Amino acid sequence: MRLYNTLKRRKEEFTPAHNNDVNMYVCGITAYDLCHIGHARSSVVFDVLYRYLKHEGYDVNFIRNFTDIDDKIIKRANEVGKEASEIAEKFIGEFYVDMDRLNIERPSVEPKCTEHIPEMIALTQRLIDKGHAYATPSGDVYFKVRSFEGYGKLSGRNIDELESGARIAPGEEKEDPLDFALWKAAKPGEPFWESPWGKGRPGWHLECSAMSEKYADLPLDIHGGGQDLAFPHHENEVAQSEAATGKPFANYWVHNGFVQINSEKMSKSLGNFFTIRDILAKFLPETLRYFLLTMHYRSPLDFSFDALEEAEKGLKRIYSALNQIDEELARDKWKKSPFPEELVKELDDLEKHFAEAMADDLNTAGALGHVFSAIRLAGRVAEDKNLRKSEGGRDLFARIKADMADWASVLGIFERKPAEFLLELRDSRAARAGIDPAKVRELLDARAQARKDKDFARSDAIRDELAAMQVEVHDTPQGATWDVL
Numbered sequence: 248m249r250l251y252n253t254l255k256r257r258k259e260e261f262t263p264a265h266n267n268d269v270n271m272y273v274c275g276i277t278a279y280d281l282c283h284i285g286h287a288r289s290s291v292v293f294d295v296l297y298r299y300l301k302h303e304g305y306d307v308n309f310i311r312n313f314t315d316i317d318d319k320i321i322k323r324a325n326e327v328g329k330e331a332s333e334i335a336e337k338f339i340g341e342f343y344v345d346m347d348r349l350n351i352e353r354p355s356v357e358p359k360c361t362e363h364i365p366e367m368i369a370l371t372q373r374l375i376d377k378g379h380a381y382a383t384p385s386g387d388v389y390f391k392v393r394s395f396e397g398y399g400k401l402s403g404r405n406i407d408e409l410e411s412g413a414r415i416a417p418g419e420e421k422e423d424p425l426d427f428a429l430w431k432a433a434k435p436g437e438p439f440w441e442s443p444w445g446k447g448r449p450g451w452h453l454e455c456s457a458m459s460e461k462y463a464d465l466p467l468d469i470h471g472g473g474q475d476l477a478f479p480h481h482e483n484e485v486a487q488s489e490a491a492t493g494k495p496f497a498n499y500w501v502h503n504g505f506v507q508i509n510s511e512k513m514s515k516s517l518g519n520f521f522t523i524r525d526i527l528a529k530f531l532p533e534t535l536r537y538f539l540l541t542m543h544y545r546s547p548l549d550f551s552f553d554a555l556e557e558a559e560k561g562l563k564r565i566y567s568a569l570n571q572i573d574e575e576l577a578r579d580k581w582k583k584s585p586f587p588e589e590l591v592k593e594l595d596d597l598e599k600h601f602a603e604a605m606a607d608d609l610n611t612a613g614a615l616g617h618v619f620s621a622i623r624l625a626g627r628v629a630e631d632k633n634l635r636k637s638e639g640g641r642d643l644f645a646r647i648k649a650d651m652a653d654w655a656s657v658l659g660i661f662e663r664k665p666a667e668f669l670l671e672l673r674d675s676r677a678a679r680a681g682i683d684p685a686k687v688r689e690l691l692d693a694r695a696q697a698r699k700d701k702d703f704a705r706s707d708a709i710r711d712e713l714a715a716m717q718v719e720v721h722d723t724p725q726g727a728t729w730d731v732l
Contacts, residue, residue: 253500270463274472277314278338292503292544309354348532366457367449379490383420386432386445392425402478452483470497540611568622570665586639676731
């Protein structure tokens with residue numbers, strides 16, 4: 248497997264530090280609000296990486312933290328008249344609701360910042376003792392950026408460029424504008440913990456360094472997060488961890504790209520800010536997950552509801568094909584007739600290509616292309632009455648079904664019973680189109696009665712009425728079914 252390593256600016260062969268064991272740390276949410284589509288993308292990307300590593304036989308220790316004390320949490324708590332801890336717990340709970348709906352597997356460990364204050368104080372003291380940090384008279388503790396020779400190596404920044412834009416704000420006691428806070432002295436009314444420097448709380452960057460070191464042997468194999476975290480958050484983690492331990496912090500740095508909305512940066516001020524809940528009010532969770540996998544994880548992803556509708560069509564094609572395969576495999580009798588070897592070879596190649604795409608820096612977009620090639624192959628066999636009834640056809644259908652189940656376990660999509668999913672998708676699309684399923688059923692019953700009475704003019708009129716409602720009717724031996732046009 249090859250992963251793009253932000254630290255080296257290139258794809259590298261992935262080799263864990265300890266045989267088959269993989270330690271992976273991904274920065275989690277700051278729990279002060281509902282998650283937006285950017286959180287969804289990062290969560291899905293690293294969920295697929297977690298699933299893929301396990302699929303390939305690695306023993307993965309996946310650590311994803313919660314920042315449950317922070318300026319934003321305190322601000323929200325003051326706005327609504329609650330404790331910061333209440334706000335954090337509420338939005339951690341809401342996070343799990345969203346992640347469960349997106350089929351995100353739980354990590355091995357999910358540490359909270361507030362449960363690891365002693366480790367953070369100890370790390371801060373080590374940095375002071377080694378001359379990499381200093382306490383101010385007010386009780387703040389800052390990291391000395393210039394004391395760490397490699398500062399900027401992850402993000403590609405250099406000290407001179409950073410210095411030109413850095414300033415010391417009034418009231419700050421930094422020795423250098425580039426220095427960042429490890430420990431913040433408590434302001435009146437803020438949550439605090441006792442420390443050697445007085446009452447205070449940890450800085451954001453410190454949290455991940457302390458929790459990484461507690462739950463994994465350093466260096467981490469993989470440290471991940473959104474592209475926006477590369478600087479300053481991850482750069483500062485590298486500096487404080489490596490300054491404290493004297494060894495590399497992480498061997499592979501993996502960052503997912505931004506989500507844009509209609510080619511613009513997502514922001515509340517532009518009115519194009521969408522929470523996961525906003526999107527799932529209109530679309531099924533699996534549609535959103537599928538959409539997030541249709542672009543390579545490092546590429547910018549342009550979100551629009553039109554794009555989501557296209558993703559929905561793609562997912563419907565997959566499930567419809569799986570449903571057709573189930574129907575074909577329900578046959579009792581199969582013919583012993585010749586089956587083209589080239590079709591078996593075609594599936595051999597598709598299996599190989601899917602594996603190659605995933606091993607090439609987690610190329611889910613390429614992998615999905617091979618999924619569609621597999622269902623097209625199944626469709627071609629199903630269209631040929633001789634092939635679909637042959638034992639060779641049976642074996643190919645069964646193998647494609649098994650492949651799809653295997654691939655689904657890695658991608659976290661198309662894992663449901665096809666018929667069940669397709670009904671739920673139809674009802675979701677009907678709700679968006681303002682179609683009343685009860686009214687549709689009433690018209691279908693009336694049409695069935697008209698056909699029984701041989702009143703074909705009435706039957707055709709009802710079909711036209713349904714078509715005007717954006718309803719498509721399918722007549723089957725078991726009766727009429729319907730879908731949204």
